[in-house]
Amino acid sequence: MVLGRAFEDKCAKMYYDRKMLGFVHLYNGQEAVSTGFIRLLKQQDSIVCTYRDHVQALSKGLSARAVMSELLGKATGCCRGQGGSMHIFSRKHNMLGRFAFIGEGIPIATGAAFTSKYKREVLKEADCGHVSLTFFGDGTCNNGQFYECLNMAALWKLPIVFVVENNLWAIGMSHLRATSVPQIYKKGPAFGMPGVHVDGMDVLKVREVAKEAIGRARRGEGPTLVECETYRFRGHSLADPDKLRDPAEKAHYAARDPITALKKYLIENSLANEADLKAIDKR
Amino acid sequence: MLGIVRQKMLEQSLKKIPPAVSVLRSYSSAAKQMTIRDALNSALDEEMSADSKVFLMGEEVGEYQGAYKITKGLLDKYGPERVLDTPITEAGFTGVAVGAAYYGVKPVVEFMTFNFSMQAIDHIINSAAKTNYMSSGQISVPIVFRGPNGAAAGVGAQHSQCYAAWYASCPGLKVLAPYSSEDARGLLKAAIRDPDPVVFLENELLYGESFPVSDEVLDSSFCLPIGKAKIERKGKDVTIAAYSKMVGYALKAAETLEKDGIDAEVINLRSMRPLDRSMINASVRKTSRLVTVEEAFPQHGVGAEICASIVEESFAYLDAPVERIAGADVPMPYAANLERMAVPQVEDIVRAAKRTCYRSVS
Numbered sequence: 001m002v003l004g005r006a007f008e009d010k011c012a013k014m015y016y017d018r019k020m021l022g023f024v025h026l027y028n029g030q031e032a033v034s035t036g037f038i039r040l041l042k043q044q045d046s047i048v049c050t051y052r053d054h055v056q057a058l059s060k061g062l063s064a065r066a067v068m069s070e071l072l073g074k075a076t077g078c079c080r081g082q083g084g085s086m087h088i089f090s091r092k093h094n095m096l097g098r099f100a101f102i103g104e105g106i107p108i109a110t111g112a113a114f115t116s117k118y119k120r121e122v123l124k125e126a127d128c129g130h131v132s133l134t135f136f137g138d139g140t141c142n143n144g145q146f147y148e149c150l151n152m153a154a155l156w157k158l159p160i161v162f163v164v165e166n167n168l169w170a171i172g173m174s175h176l177r178a179t180s181v182p183q184i185y186k187k188g189p190a191f192g193m194p195g196v197h198v199d200g201m202d203v204l205k206v207r208e209v210a211k212e213a214i215g216r217a218r219r220g221e222g223p224t225l226v227e228c229e230t231y232r233f234r235g236h237s238l239a240d241p242d243k244l245r246d247p248a249e250k251a252h253y254a255a256r257d258p259i260t261a262l263k264k265y266l267i268e269n270s271l272a273n274e275a276d277l278k279a280i281d282k283r
Numbered sequence: 284m285l286g287i288v289r290q291k292m293l294e295q296s297l298k299k300i301p302p303a304v305s306v307l308r309s310y311s312s313a314a315k316q317m318t319i320r321d322a323l324n325s326a327l328d329e330e331m332s333a334d335s336k337v338f339l340m341g342e343e344v345g346e347y348q349g350a351y352k353i354t355k356g357l358l359d360k361y362g363p364e365r366v367l368d369t370p371i372t373e374a375g376f377t378g379v380a381v382g383a384a385y386y387g388v389k390p391v392v393e394f395m396t397f398n399f400s401m402q403a404i405d406h407i408i409n410s411a412a413k414t415n416y417m418s419s420g421q422i423s424v425p426i427v428f429r430g431p432n433g434a435a436a437g438v439g440a441q442h443s444q445c446y447a448a449w450y451a452s453c454p455g456l457k458v459l460a461p462y463s464s465e466d467a468r469g470l471l472k473a474a475i476r477d478p479d480p481v482v483f484l485e486n487e488l489l490y491g492e493s494f495p496v497s498d499e500v501l502d503s504s505f506c507l508p509i510g511k512a513k514i515e516r517k518g519k520d521v522t523i524a525a526y527s528k529m530v531g532y533a534l535k536a537a538e539t540l541e542k543d544g545i546d547a548e549v550i551n552l553r554s555m556r557p558l559d560r561s562m563i564n565a566s567v568r569k570t571s572r573l574v575t576v577e578e579a580f581p582q583h584g585v586g587a588e589i590c591a592s593i594v595e596e597s598f599a600y601l602d603a604p605v606e607r608i609a610g611a612d613v614p615m616p617y618a619a620n621l622e623r624m625a626v627p628q629v630e631d632i633v634r635a636a637k638r639t640c641y642r643s644v645s
Contacts, residue, residue: 021436021437021619022435022436022437022438022439022442022617023437023438023439023442070617073437073617073618073619073620073621074618075618079617081616081617081618081621082440082614082616082617082618082621083439083440083617084437084438084439084617084618085439085617086438086439086441086442087439087440087441087617099441100398100439100441100442101398101399101402101441102371103371103402139370139371140371142370142371142372143370143371143372144372144374144375170342170370170371171342171343171347171350172343172346172347173342173343173346173347173368173370173371177368178368178369178370178371179370244346244347
């Protein structure tokens with residue numbers, strides 16, 4: 001999480017120094033979701049994300065150097081400068097892509113889950129209980145592809161977890177203004193899968209829920225919809241003036257910073273001390 | 284249709300002004316400058332004011348003042364019933380807008396970029412473009428689809444495609460691409476007044492550019508005809524036909540060419556569908572040489588269509604093969620140096636023009 005936060009802050013600096021171009025969407029504040037889920041995955045499990053996922057890439061094992069090079073358009077980047085911030089792919093780490101159009105990645109992830117099941121059942125390959133995770137936001141939950149995939153994933157019992165990073169805002173559009181039924185987790189049961197809501201600012205709570213959901217998928221019990229209530233500390237992208245969000249709301253979530261919360265927990269429960277944590281920060 | 288009628292009326296009313304008065308006018312008021320953004324905003328504002336059936340729909344058009352600020356101030360002025368912020372559901376809201384248009388209201392749908400229109404293309408083509416024909420004229424669809432099109436800066440492959448050729452190949456659609464502020468105002472107003480579906484392709488990088496606008500352009504009844512191109516620069520040695528941002532590049536190329544003794548005629552296409560074949564052919568019959576310029580992928584593009592038109596109608600007049608300048612045949616790369624190589628630059632146009640004149644290009 002600390003690496004993710006430091007990485008994103010560095011991105012911001014490079015963008016404002018004009019070393020980085022185009023669209024850059026930062027993840028500050030949402031680190032608990034990425035870490036909570038992805039750190040439980042094996043290399044062969046796949047993830048598909050939207051454009052806000054430098055940190056997902058890092059959690060999945062891509063080197064910070066490769067991702068940063070890509071953002072700077074260098075040939076040493078993970079996609080040789082051809083993809084950019086919004087399009088990180090890595091075959092080796094099974095990061096199947098970040099997609100610019102929201103909703104686009106969900107069918108792709110569902111397809112990856114489909115292949116996992118197909119390989120096991122039709123091609124009879126061994127060791128393919130691979131799980132697929134797809135990350136997307138609250139805005140995506142009003143898009144048709146989301147519903148089409150919830151239906152198919154449940155129908156065919158695919159090994160997939162749909163992870164909603166509900167940060168309440170789609171650029172300048174509040175989730176409440178855009179959605180008839182704002183509780184996204186309730187939409188899971190409508191399609192025949194469990195829908196779970198979790199505090200996305202608390203990495204340990206996310207991890208508990210993730211364990212259960214990923215376990216379900218691996219055992220062949222089918223998909224799960226997990227709604228993580230989270231918040232982005234920065235604007236939608238580095239070009240977003242971010243005028244529409246209430247400062248009180250921002251302050252409320254800043255007080256629930258996942259990194260600070262975990263630090264506090266570790267120290268209170270004597271799992272680490274200040275010195276250990278400072279060492280992590282330094283790295 | 285209505286646009287053309289009104290344009291004729293405007294021309295006639297202008298003719299009534301005695302020449303002495305208009306000469307005095309041109310001395311007393313210097314040409315004003317207007318950005319494309321303001322041109323589009325004022326056109327939307329005036330058309331919404333003139334006709335309460337016109338409404339806006341799209342992501343972030345209201346409270347956010349528009350993702351690129353094109354719709355700034357319109358929510359405050361016309362209220363949430365006429366400026367609708369939609370959820371992120373292109374297929375859905377495009378379909379809803381088309382259905383509304385079937386019943387006689389006039390939606391102006393904004394796509395945050397035309398790349399996102401691909402999620403709604405079924406409704407644009409099958410529900411909007413083809414309906415007037417399929418219903419044998421019973422149902423008309425007075426809808427406008429607008430938004431930025433083509434490459435921006437460093438936004439990657441999924442945000443950089445130009446859709447002019449795809450939409451312009453479809454009967455039932457009108458497809459426009461403004462270059463200057465005069466184009467932006469006149470063509471958007473014409474599009475909104477038009478009873479048929481119009482795809483209006485803007486360019487993100489041009490939004491902040493200023494162009495001179497005359498009093499005539501600033502008048503709220505100003506309108507340009509759909510289907511007519513404009514000669515931005517008269518010349519006699521080679522015709523350069525372009526649309527949108529490439530018109531600016533073509534004009535710069537013409538300046539360079541002039542120094543080498545080549546007098547280029549630059550055509551601003553303005554309308555991809557209907558394409559102004561008669562003007563392009565008339566120009567080529569005068570110059571005998573043609574360079575087409577577009578940022579889009581080369582295969583099956585606007586340049587290809589223009590070339591076919593020239594071959595069909597003016598083959599005997601050509602003194603050299605047609606040169607087609609287009610974007611590289613590759614998804615738009617992200618890295619800045621690669622991106623520059625993937626879109627036409629002024630030097631490419633200059634070289635192509637020289638090739639048509641059989642001059643050395645070193």
